[in-house]
Amino acid sequence: MSQESSAIDCFNMKTDYQRTFRLDARSPQKVLYVQGTTLKANLRRSAPPNSMFFSVKCTPNVQYTIDPPTQMTSHLSPITLDGKSMLLITMSSASQHENDSKLTVRYYGQNKEVLSNAILHLTALEISLDVDADRDGVVEKNNPNKGSWKWGPDGHGAVLLVNCDSERRYAKQLDTEVDYIAKLSDLRDMSEMVLRTRGPAKLPDGYKLTMHISQSDAESIRVYSPRPQSHSNFLSGVSSGFTTVLTRRVLSGQVPYLGGVAETSFYVEGLRFPDKDFDGLITINLSLLEPICRGLPETPIFTDTVVFRVAPWIMTPNTLRPVEVFVCSTSDNYVFLKGMKNLVLKSGYKLNICHEYMNRGDRWMQDELEFGYIEAPHQRFPVVLDSPRDGKLLDFPYGELLGPDFGYVTRMALRKDVSSLDSFGNLEVSPPVTVNGKEYPLGRIIIGVAFPTTTKGRNMTKVVQDFLWAQKVQEPIALFSDWLVVGHVDEFMTFVPAPDRKGFRLLLASPDAGYKLFRGLKNNGHGQAKLFEGRNDQKPITVDEILEDEGFQAENNYVQSCIDWNRDVLKRELGLDDGDIIDLPILFKLEQDTDYEFRAVAFYPDMVNMIVLGKSLGIPKPFGPKVNGRCALEAEMCSLMEGLGLTCTFIDDFASYHRLLGEVHCGSNVRREGFDFKWWDLDM
Known part of the structure; x- marks a missing residue:
């Protein structure tokens, strides 16, 4: 130009x-x-x-x-x-x-x-302070929309990442926690901002350029600029080559005017995610100050403004491509681990095993963390959300996952406020949906809470809920999960990919489907077939005994009513029809918990609590009644899933997970690729 x-x-x-x-x-x-x-x-x-x-x-x-x-x-x-x-x-x-x-x-x-x-x-x-306002990865010149933010494919406004990874591989620390740049690779996690000037060799005496932000925005960003290159700077390392212009404590800083035709690059670093007290928008100003008289303050005669939006943390649904699988190794889960290794190897993905020196006997990989990612036009990397659950796996997300281009975020809560519902088996996300004409191309987050009319039920802690709502791009749905002993939504629902309709199916646990299956077995002369046959750690029970137990039937009627409540919410909030839902034959039983409340657990391994790896499903082995040498529950599951082009692998988690009130999904976690859809293209 x-x-x-x-x-x-x-x-x-x-x-x-x-x-x-x-x-x-x-x-x-x-x-x-x-x-x-x-x-x-x-x-x-x-x-x-x-x-x-x-x-x-x-x-x-x-x-x-x-x-x-x-x-x-x-x-x-x-x-x-x-x-x-x-x-x-x-x-x-x-x-x-x-x-x-x-x-x-x-x-x-x-x-x-x-x-x-x-x-x-x-x-x-x-004078022009420039950013990538058209979101193409390049800082363009004089974009007229750089001082505002607009969502949508025809929108504008620059994007800022929270610099929540760690470039210091051997000195584990979030990059947001240090106010210097240790490696040039760290600049990729920041957004470039360019000051372009044209004019005489120097400004008239007393005039100066300053960059400034508000006190509230200062909590959310830092701005760096390269120092003039010198031999000493080169020898003393990367950090000496940059200086901080704006920080939490420095709201205004003078920036150089270089004279002639010049460009100066600045690097903007996000320090925190959107949350209840932060809408994610950041404003940076550049002002030209004019001297009035010696001893009096300068006055601004021109201000240029740019606006950034901090990128949200985004969850990934089961329909996205897996990258790697995480499980724990414990002293008693060899059988489970063998089944998982075979499944992951057959599916062609990477398996990461967290050994006992790190997990300290805590096997619930799903409950400790949730994988997601953040994205700007120039950079994308995974970010793990660490649960306030803080079991014995608490060091794993920070100690093992945090690293270069692998970020970390958590929300701390008072121990008295944390319940089982704060474990992340209680945090899921749907595939993309359209609801009454409104598109959710990144899906919708799903959490479990107490029933709306209860006064003493358990809920996901407020700090986590506030964080999830503040991300905006995957508007959460609250389901009723407090009827379960553990209280997680993954105990009664999941999503699997499908070749038709909306591209997925919602799978729901269904006692009604279970009783229908068992009545069919009885009618066909298999009433004496036994569940748990051959197991030394569980007393076998016949189909007839299950069907004759009226109290057990009443308990499952209650469970079915709880699931039906959630079914209606999911149909309404995800825009689903009955044809988008598959009911899985799963029975529950009620137990009295430490609060003397009756809540439900799965009677046999909960097949809905599965791991989804592309078209391969890792399903808890249910140990159902055998008909002609084959488990009737497994046969039904295969029949339902194979119609969608999915293959079922049944994993024995009975002793090491099911008896501890969890299953395959609870004991595993999957990091997946992000969406092709760009979050800033959402019509909000």
């Missing part, structure tokens, strides 16, 4: 920015003009006494108009002066030298005698 066309672009961007100034008919003035703005002076206000007329002349780089317009074709001749006469001044290009342009206003008396001259010596300067 030529200097001339760039100047025109800048002019077009800022023509609505008017700066009022005073003419001085007593002595010449030196005025610094910022290109693209308009200088505005009241001609009567500055006129000497008895002035009746005025005239204007200027050098070629200066343009002016008079408002209200006059009938005169030449402003070199005296023009009648009235109280409303305004002089509007612009300049067409940046100055090469200080005071290289001039404008004179001559005032006349009653007989058109010259009373005085107001002389302006003008220096034109181009």
Whole structure:
């Protein structure tokens, strides 16, 4: 782009920015003009006494108009002066030298005698603080929308990442916790901001450029700039090559004016995610300050503004491609681990095993953490959300996962406020859906809470709920899960990919489907077939015994009513039809918990609590009644899933997970690729 066309672009961007100034008919003035703005002076206000007329002349780089317009074709001749006469001044290009342009206003008396001259010596300067406002990964020049944010594919506004990974591999610490840049790779996690200037070699004496932010925004960002290169800086390391311009404690900092045609890069670092007290929007200002008099504060004569939105943390549903699987190794889960290894190897993904020195006997990999990611046009990386549960796996997310381009975030809560519902088996996300014409291309977060009418039920802690709601892009849905002993939504629901309809199916645990299956077995002469047959750790029970137990039937009727409540919520909030839902034959039993409340647990391994790896499903082995040598529950599950092109692998988790009130999904976790859809393209 030529200097001339760039100047025109800048002019077009800022023509609505008017700066009022005073003419001085007593002595010449030196005025610094910022290109693209308009200088505005009241001609009567500055006129000497008895002035009746005025005239204007200027050098070629200066343009002016008079408002209200006059009938005169030449402003070199005296023009009648009235109280409303305004002089509007612009300049067409940046100055090469200080005071290289001039404008004179001559005032006349009653007989058109010259009373005085107001002389302006003008220096034109181009200033633009630029960001990637069109979200294409490049900091463009003079985007007219850089000072605001708009969602949607035709939206605008720059994106900022929370720098929540750790470039210091062997000195584990979040990059947000240190106020220096240790590696150049850390710049990829920040958003570039460029100061572009054009003008004389230096600013007039006393003028300076400052960058500034509000106190509230200072809690959310840091801004770095490269130091001038020197041999000593090069030898002393990367951190000495950058300086902090803005921090939590420094709200305003002077930035250099380099003279001529120049660009200075700054790097903006996000420090915190959107939350209840932070909407995610950040404003950074660049001001040109003018000196008034020694000992008095400078005053701003021009301000350029850019706006960033901090990227939200985004969860990934079962329909996205897996990258790697995480499980724990404990002293008693060899059988489970063998089944998981075979499944993951067959599916072609990476398996990560957290050994006992790290998990300390805590096997619930799903409950400790949730995988997600953050994204800007120039960078994307995974971020693990650490649960406030803080079991013995509490060191794993920070100690083992946090690293270069692998971020970490958590929300701390008082121990008295944390319940089982704060474990992340109680945090899921749907695939993309459309509900009553409103699209959710990143799906919707799903959490479990207490029943709306209860006064003493358990709930997910408020700090976590506030965090999830504040991310905006996956609007949460609250289900009723407190009817379960453990209280997690993954105990009665999951999603699997499908080749038709909406691209997925919602799987729901269904006691009704279980009783229907068992009644069919009885009618076909298999009433004496036994569940748990061959297990030494569980007393076998026949199909007939299950069907004859009226109390057990009543318990499952209650469970079915709880699941039906959630079914209706999910249909309404996800825009589902009954054809989008598959009921799985799973029975529950009620137990009295430590609060003397009756809550439900799965009677046999809960097949809905599965791991989804593409088209391969890892399902808890249910140990159901055998018909012709095959488990009837497994056969039913295969029949339901194979119609969707999915393969079922049944994993024995009975002793090491089911008896401890968890299953395959509870004991595993999957990091998945992010969405192709860009979150900033959402229509909000």
